[in-house]
Each structure stands twice: as structure tokens, then as C-alpha cells.
Amino acid sequence: MNVEIQICSLIVVLLLSALYFKNRRLQLYKGQLFVGVLLISIVNLSLDIFSLLCIHYRDYFTLPVTELVCKAYLLVLMLETWMAMCYTTCDLMTERQHRRFCRRLFAATLVFGAVAMLQNIGIYDEQGVVYTYGPAVYVTYFYALIMLPAIILCTFIYKKRMNRNRCTGLRYWITALVVAAIIQFVYNNLLVVGFATSLGIIVLFVSLENPELQLDRQYGCFNGTALSEYLNQLLERGEQFVICDISLDNVSILKNKSADIAKIRRLGNKVLAKNPDVLVFNNLDMNIILIAKDINAIRRLLKDYVKYFSGMSPGGMESMISIMPRGNQINSVDDLLKLFSYCRNQKSMSISNNVLFVTEKDVKEFHLIDGMKSEIITALVEDRVEIFLQPIYDIKTGKYSAAEVLVRIRKQNGEYLMPSAFIPVAEANGMIIELGKRVVDKTCSFLADGKAVALGLKTVEINLSILQCEQPDLLEDVLAVIARHGIEPNYLCMEVTETASIRSKKLILSNMESFRNIGIRFALDDFGSGQSNFTYLADMPFDILKLDMNLIKSYQVSERARHVIQAVERMAHEMGLSVVAEGVETKEEFDNMRKCGVDSIQGFYFSKPLPVYEFMDFIRRHNSP
Secondary structure, three states: OOOHHHHHHHHHHHHHHHHHHHOOOOOOHHHHHHHHHHHHHHHHHHHHHHHHHHHHOHHHHOHHHHHHHHHHHHHHHHHHHHHHHHHHHHHOOOHHHHHHHHHHHHHHHHHHHHHHHHOOOEEEEEOOEEEEEOHHHHHHHHHHHHHHHHHHHHHHHOOOOOOHHHHHHHHHHHHHHHHHHHHHHHOOOOOOHHHHHHHHHHHHHHHHHOHHHHEEOOOOEEOHHHHHHHHHHHHHHOOOOEEEEEEEOOOHHHOOOHHHHHHHHHHHHHHHOOOOOEEEEEOOOOEEEEEEOOHHHHHHHHHHHHHHHHOOOOOOOOEEEEEEOOHHHOOOHHHHHHHHHHHHHHOOOOOEOOEEEOOHHHHHHHHHHHHHHHHHHHHHHOOOEEEEEEEEEEOOOOEEEEEEEEEEEEOOOOOEEOHHHHHHHHHHOOOHHHHHHHHHHHHHHHHHOOHHHHOOOOEEEEEEOHHHHOOOOHHHHHHHHHHHHOOOHHHEEEEEEHHHHHHOHHHHHHHHHHHHHOOOEEEEEEEOOOOOOHHHHHHOOOOEEEEOHHHHHHHOOOHHHHHHHHHHHHHHHHOOOEEEEOOOOOHHHHHHHHHHOOOEEEOOOOOOOEEHHHHHHHHHHHHOO
């Protein structure tokens, strides 16, 4: 009786099952599918062996019972193929969609199984060789002929959406099954399908399903990959859970002692692992992530954890603990880590006892900012960053001889984002540098055709952010753009705020003279809005002083403000600076500023910031003789 291969295969699968179930593992849906593959393979191999025994001893078991067992084996063989397809497609759809797909495929499999059960089955038992044949067997082969190539095709068509190891393991497994099925179909006495099953299980276990692949061996907890898979499952299911981030900040006592750090992490995780209701994950750097269904479970565990670390050295070891009571508000592990980092930075001054609670308001603010970051990035990639220009009226000539460039982002629906919505985000994340470069490039492109200059435009003012001011290669970048567009540098004026001049005084001073030597002027923007320091007017070679609109508004209601503006105007003119009044919105404000002796006026009284084509129409109408 040729049953040796099946017995060996069953032993292998049972041993792998024992290894799988003895290790600590996460309850993942995809892991449950693999358990299904394991169990149905065990049943399949057991029935294969039992059917051969029934055939060999059919006088004892009776022929009807033998045929029933043989057909049951064929049915389970179909179910194993069904399970293989379910396992193959688990990366291709959501869990809910996948469960529905599997149920429908299961129904179709049962139909094939019922057809096989109703067919005749032949039994061969000669000279120790035992196998079955006939219509019932052919129905099973027909079902396999449909399913197995479909599984192989999935691993090629959807390989970019599938786990790479799952894809590779399935190809080996199904290829082995196909080859075994062909061999067994041609040589009925070679019962090698069971061996192919065990071979496939080994490949999947080693490459993907070994529970130790979810563990961080160094620290004794689940690793970052397991965190990502488990968190994605919780989010997909819409389950409520609590998530906690523990960051070891005060590691100075362990500097350059990675072995000590590893020891601390291992011991700390042993403390955390005492509570089975809390899952412990190791993340990057010195972070530990806890996930539980109940916040009280985390609170109880944290008491032991904090106590443990407070007693481990004379100075203690601080842990920054961030708790998010409603973990299902985030979208991914990356979002989670960025959210905790954002909240720690935003609320660093209000954190009590090194414990930070992440509220719904924090999450909403984070999503708004993160969404804005994505909008800025895509706008830069898709060239949806545009410049608007606000005319500046020259009182002496009665013409619009200058303009301030203001950046706008055009959304994909055609609407525009105002600078107040995206500039703070761009500055906080360093994207303001690329935005600034884009503005300089588009401004020079606007000037390159000479049409605006021909209509009397003499100066275009470009705002420099603090981060741009701190770039040592600022001059080289601007010169490269000027050279590329072939414009005269003297048409450009760089606006710098008081805050920027205070923070980056040395760098600005080193650049300003170089800029001015080639004809680019500088304006001190928003004077009177921040940390006003007249020393900077003396120390730094500004050409233009722009009075902040709030100072202009105060002129009408405060005598002190009037004296300040008049004094600033006199001082600026004595220093050889031109004075621009910003934010003028009414005729009364215009008349007041003209009486004060300012040189130019900018504001909605004349025009709002305009797109390039509207700005050209504006100066064409007002500057033409």
C-alpha cells in the first residue's frame, strides 16, 4: 500500500503546526487564513491516508463506506484549493470584501464537490498500489484545472499589490501542486499531491508565516512590521482601541552604550508584557508602542513601567508618554508617528508629568496640516504654484511703478489657497525654500518678456522667508535664475521681515551687500509689527522701509501713532530710504499717508493682488498716457 509519502507529509505539516501555535503571535486576519490552510491540509492528508486504508481493507469497512471516504477526500482536496485561492487574494481587497469573495467562492466549490459526490468512483488495488479513478476524480481535476492556474495568474497580474514573500511562496506551492497533479493524473500509482501540499506549507511558513518574523528578538516584543499589519487591520475593521507611545528621551546616561540600551528595552518590555490585554511593539529609535482595547489596561501597565524606570539610575530615566484614547482616528503607522511627533512639538510647554493626551482637536489639526503638506507637494510637482502681483502706487509720479509678488496655490478644482493657509505649514516643514525658489523663477519669467517694464514697472518686490534668509547659497540660486531668464537684476527687490532680520542678521548682512552690488535692493517689510529695533535700520543696508498696515490703521485713532509714523518717515528719508505704506484701504488712509510724506502706497484702496494677466491689464489702463 503506497501510503508512505502521505504519512511523511502529514508528520511534516503537524510539526510545522506545532511550531506555529507554540509561538506568540498576533491575531491577524491573514494569519487566520494561514491557519485555515494548515488545518485543511491536515484534514486533507489524514483523509488521503484514511481513504487508502479503507480501500486496502474495504472488506472490513465495506465498499459504500470506502467510496464515501474517497469522495470526502476529493471534496476536501477542492476545499484546500479554495483555501489557497482565499489566501492568495487576501492582499487584493479589504477584509470585508475578501470575506464576501471567499463565501461566494466557497459556494461554487461546494457545487463542484456535490457534483463529484454524485459521480461514480473507481478503485484500484493491485500488488500494493492503491488509487482511485473515474468521473468523481475527473471533476476534481477539472476544478483544480480552473483554480490552480487562476492562482498563478493572480501572483503575476497583481504582484505589485501582493506581499512579495506571499507571492513567491504561492508560486512555489501552486507550481508544485500542478506538477504533482499532472504526475498523479498520468501515473495513478504515484500519489504525490500530499507531498506537494506539505512542500507548499513549508515554503509559506519559512518565507512569511513564521510567527518569529513578527517578533523583535533583541527586545522581546512585536516589531514594526507587525505593528503596521495589526494597526491596518484595526483601522480597516473600524474597531475602537487605545494607543500609547513611549519615548525614552533622557538617554544621556547610556550614550554610546547600545548594549545597555538593548538591556533596558528588554527589561522594560518584560514589565509591559505582564498584561496580556496590552500588545507591545518596538518601533524606530527609542519608541515603544502599546495597543489595547481598554485605556485602563494601559494606565495600570504604565504605573509599573514608570516605577521601573524611575528606580533604574540615580537621575532616573525620563519617558515621554503619549496616549491617544481613540486610536481609530489615524490612517496608518506613518500617520501615527507623525501625529505623536507633531503633538509633542506643539504641546511641549503644556505636558504634565511627561504624559501627553492626544485629543480629537489635535488629530483634526494634524490632518489639516498634513493635508496641506500634501497639497503643497503636489502643487510643486504639478506646477500649480502661481504668482499674484499687488500694484504699488508712486505718489510723486502718479503711476504704478512697483508691485509686490504674492504666492498662491491653485487647487485641482481651480480655487486658490491663500498664503495664510499654506505659508505657516511650508515654513514649519522646510518646503518654503522650494516655494521661494519657484516664486523667484516665475517672477523672473514674468519680467523676461519686457512688457511690464515697457508699461512703467520698475521694481518687483519678492518676500524672503526666514528659512530662505538662512540659506548660504541664496545669492547663487537667485543669480542662476536671473541668468537663465536674462533679466536685469535691478528690477528685483527682496523683502525681509523684522523677525527674519533679527534671527538671521549675520547671514543677511553677508548676502545683502553681494545682492546690492549687482543691483538688487532690499526692503524691510512689516515695520512696526514685531520686534522693532531701529538699530537694524542703521546696521543693515535696506533701501525701502514698508510700514505695517496695523500701524497705518492706528494713525486715525491714536495721536501717538501719528507721531511715530511721522518720526519714522523723517528718519527713513534722512537715511536715504524710500517709505511705503502698506494695507491702505480707504481714501482717508490714503490722504493721511500722503500728508505724512510717504513715497508709495500699497493696498486694497488701489487694487487687491492680481493674477499676472489681470495685473498687466491694470497697469496698462493706469500707466498709459
